Amino acid sequence: MLIFSTSDKGGTGRSVTSCNIAYRLCLAGLNVAYVDFDFGSPTAGALFEISAVERGVPGNRGVHSYLLGESGTAHRVDVGSATDRPQLRRIGPRAGRLVLVPGDEGGAEFLTCDNAVVTRCAELLVGLEQEFKVVIVDLSAGRSVALEIALKTTAMPQLRHRVARWLIFHRWTRQHILAAAGLVHGAHGLLDTGVAAGHDKDALLDSLRYVRTAVAETGAEPAGRAEADAANRLALQAPQDTWIREQDAILKRLASANHLGTITVLGVTPIEPVLQWREQIVLDFDVNNKIANEATARAYAELARRLTDNATWERL
Numbered sequence: 001m002l003i004f005s006t007s008d009k010g011g012t013g014r015s016v017t018s019c020n021i022a023y024r025l026c027l028a029g030l031n032v033a034y035v036d037f038d039f040g041s042p043t044a045g046a047l048f049e050i051s052a053v054e055r056g057v058p059g060n061r062g063v064h065s066y067l068l069g070e071s072g073t074a075h076r077v078d079v080g081s082a083t084d085r086p087q088l089r090r091i092g093p094r095a096g097r098l099v100l101v102p103g104d105e106g107g108a109e110f111l112t113c114d115n116a117v118v119t120r121c122a123e124l125l126v127g128l129e130q131e132f133k134v135v136i137v138d139l140s141a142g143r144s145v146a147l148e149i150a151l152k153t154t155a156m157p158q159l160r161h162r163v164a165r166w167l168i169f170h171r172w173t174r175q176h177i178l179a180a181a182g183l184v185h186g187a188h189g190l191l192d193t194g195v196a197a198g199h200d201k202d203a204l205l206d207s208l209r210y211v212r213t214a215v216a217e218t219g220a221e222p223a224g225r226a227e228a229d230a231a232n233r234l235a236l237q238a239p240q241d242t243w244i245r246e247q248d249a250i251l252k253r254l255a256s257a258n259h260l261g262t263i264t265v266l267g268v269t270p271i272e273p274v275l276q277w278r279e280q281i282v283l284d285f286d287v288n289n290k291i292a293n294e295a296t297a298r299a300y301a302e303l304a305r306r307l308t309d310n311a312t313w314e315r316l
């Protein structure tokens, strides 16, 4: 299964959320490859706390060089053995493998997407897809060449019948909702580019879901929510609480009017204080030590579950 993570804006939480989904999939026993296609800013190594590749891999061995034909293989890093974080090294006996395919240190965005790049990308993804249950590709933000490469590659005969799913990350604000809708439905957006590459528009739309990140919870106890989550809710005064609820309702209407209604949402992540300070995998260790909120870990686990559950991906 191929998963492509994208967003219109930068700083949406696309990479942090995708890495955390990868970790949760591993915990569930799946072998996962995480491929850094954010060519201009290949920092996935930092999220997995692998200092040797925290800004990409040196020496033209990264995925960017591979796609350009400058390197015969794309360098791989086994997260479990290379991470500096001891608790990430010991995920557990039933966990799957987690492998990072990093970008090139000092890499740059692709300016154009030619057939040779698409052919090499297809070879890379076909190989990874055979070896790993889930392959997560973190794309550059916006209408990037990385997105175009991904759309053209998945339309090729060797990949068009494989399962490919698209996640669009956005913050829960007016500007981000409009931007995410524009990336998918707007001119030169994902659907336009996908159809030009040979995808069926409805099928592409059915394989796409949104992820709302860092969404504020209001003070009132949500129905069915455990007492333990109290610490995760904002300490709000009554007028603030009322105001946020009104804004939330406005954003829900805006999302629905822009094809981003509830049915199209894979999941929501809460604001996590740890992630406001530090980009990282939220480990069960962090939750057990009361550093990270349980609601955050639960949100990532639920995203991972829904991502691989075919029921989530029935026709909209």
Ligand SMILES: Nc1ncnc2c1ncn2[C@@H]1O[C@H](COP(=O)(O)OP(=O)(O)OP(=O)(O)O)[C@@H](O)[C@H]1O
Pocket (backbone or CB within 6 Å): 007, 009, 010, 011, 012, 013, 014, 015, 016, 017, 038, 041, 141, 169, 213, 214, 215, 269, 270, 271, 272, 273, 275, 276, 277, 278, 279, 280
């Ligand atoms: N649930 C959350 N709560 C609080 N902060 C978060 C949450 N998720 C992500 N963040 C923070 O938001 C910032 C942006 O996240 P991230 O780098 O993943 O975004 P991105 O969309 O990949 O950005 P870029 O376009 O620069 O690659 C990071 O500092 C991250 O730790």
Ligand SMILES: [Mg+2]
Pocket (backbone or CB within 6 Å): 014, 015, 016, 038
């Ligand atoms: Mg990123």
